[in-house]
Amino acid sequence: MLTEEVMELGEGPAYDPISGSLFWFDILGKTLCELDVEGGQLKKHALPFLGSVIAVIDDKRQLIASDQGLFLRDSASGTLSSYAAIEDKPQNRSNDGRVHPSGALWIGTMSRTAETGAGAIYHVSGTTVTKIFDAVSIPNGICFSPDGSVGYFNDSKVNHMMRVALDPATGLPIAAPTVFIDQSQRQGVIDGSVVDLEGTIWNSNWDGAAVDRYAPDGRHISRYAAPVRRPTCPAFYGKALDRLAITSCWEGLSDEERAEDKLAGVTFDLGVSVKGKPEPLFKL
Secondary structure, eight states: OOBOOOOTBEEEEEEETTTTEEEEEETTTTEEEEEETTTOOEEEEEOSSOEEEEEEOSSSEEEEEETTEEEEEETTTOOEEEEEOOOSOTTEEEEEEEEOTTSOEEEEEEETTOOTTOEEEEEEETTEEEEEEEEESSEEEEEEOTTSSEEEEEETTTTEEEEEEBOTTTOOBSSOOEEEEEOTTSSSEEEEEEEOTTSOEEEEEETTTEEEEEOTTSOEEEEEEOSSSOEEEEEEESTTSOEEEEEEBOTTOOHHHHHHSTTTTOBEEOOSOOOOOOOOOOOO
């Protein structure tokens, strides 16, 4: 475990190589966690909203996606300032997202009650917010090939990982998405994903107690057991980006299930060596 802190809905891990800190959220707990990877110290920052994604802008600023829109965060003081609206749906919140190599952000939204088809996936370039996929229930697994020519995402209610061709210069789709991996008849649910330098996809198998690795052609390479039933999202971290951090949750588990899944909600290291790539900076 990276920390014994338990998150009801741990999500959105991201490593900041500038500060050497790993960040992640407890979405429902309105908390941003910051772990000094080398020193081991954990800081917890209370938020006035349901934050789910953090992206580095530069050595002084970060971007946070939330149920109240997009906010700039001062890295040193934690001061927040409004940046842009995502959508005009108070019943929705942000969920999974990631920065494309072009510097644009993809961010998904969903109903707070996971209502079918209530969410969407948006492309954010500067302050321009464009809806690119509609009628999404639980957006997850947003990640990109190293050259930015391919995007991956999924609706966890459908349980298909989708593949879509992108303009590498903008991160906008240039074709319709197609089914890349059909998980609907297998154990677990496709949740958060990240792509390594080799173009392979590391996916958190929510409710399957595992992390799966897929080749760029969709072939299943390997499965790694997780110490929790519901891992949610991976992130490369460390100076060499050769480690994989995974968040998890206990949201939705009964008291009996939580008693059985004693580590539910912790953030842990998968314990394998990876060839990670740095997350792109968000371009204002």
